[in-house]
Amino acid sequence: MGWKYVLISLVVFSAFACQQKETESDETATKDYIRPIPGQDEPVDPEILDKGEVLISYNACYDCHKKDGRFKGPAYRDIAKRYPRKQVYIDLLAQKIIAGGTGSWGNPIMPPHPKLTQEEAIAMASYILSLK
Template sequence: MKSCAAIFIKNKLLLIVWLLLPAFYVLGCNRAEPERKKNREKIDYIKPIPGKNDSIPAKVAEKGESLISYADCYTCHKEDQRSVGPAFKDIAKRYPVNKVYIEMLAQKVIVGGSRSWGYAVMDPHPKLSLDDAKSMVTYILSLKK
């Protein structure tokens, strides 16, 4: 059998531990947070490609807009905000409006691709004709501000 003095000391130690434990917890959790930057710099993920801009025929752009509205493009793209893929206006900001880029982007729509705008993968559209893809790309590039 333990003596009364030993039990008293043991209880006193437990009491001290139970009183100090919350104090250490409060001191540990109540650290002053470092000053956070409130004005974060906006990271521009659009890297414009320099080049000459050609004029866009209105009929081709209208045809492209119509084709896009009937295709599955709006599943992954929006006109002015990023979704799964880049916004159409962001694509227009990046690429110059000329035959070379219209051809390249039309091929990319047909074949599909990735890594141009991050990790998202664009599905291929092999049933789309090259002329229709060019019209769609022309409409997208017509959204350039």
Template sequence: MGKSSRLFICCFVFAIFWLACDTQEKKEVHKKADYIRKIDGPSDSIPIEVARRGEVLIAYSDCYECHTKENRAKGPAFKDIAKRYPVNNGYISLLAQRVILGGSGAWGKSVMLPHPKIPQEEAETMVKFILSLKDSP
């Protein structure tokens, strides 16, 4: 094997090693972003009876196909939603509209399908249950 062949092989091996190390560094530098982005504001209390009714409405809906109480699935966890939003009539109404009309972008790339058959009052009761999880362990 000639001198130029050995030099080529050494450079080739060094280049592969350098690329492998460079890729590993990029993976370690990338950090997971916080997707909750809490909104500050005063929170009202939710009566337990209303929260329980909302829990029943959610159980009979298709919400658990994309959400769970504690862990992110296709959509955000209910507890993460509760951490983000203050409990007040403005946000309850806004979130109920998102349930009915659907939406995207608030929680990354996930898309919330519309639920036009859910009445506003029921959607608000469901949202109240979700927001009641704010203080639960």
């Protein structure tokens, strides 16, 4: 009967130790995944944010992105956590929306959206960065 107690204790301890390590690595992975850029948010016109939300809804962006939680691409809230809402980052993201890209969030490839205007892509990026 003693060996059963030792075996059960070992199994329980191993399961707990693995679970603890998995939690720690998940937290580290999340921090590495987002890699926030320091900076203060700038105000954005609410009309631009409304336009950006509508454009995202009508351009199949939700096929690859969600507001919360990774899907094929990063979650919008994770993008907002990474980039401060500053015009330079809004312009950068707008360009990525139009031209497509890869590497910023791992292996997913975002296809280009050449039919969008710069103004539309700026509205979309502004909306995304407002989701903090």
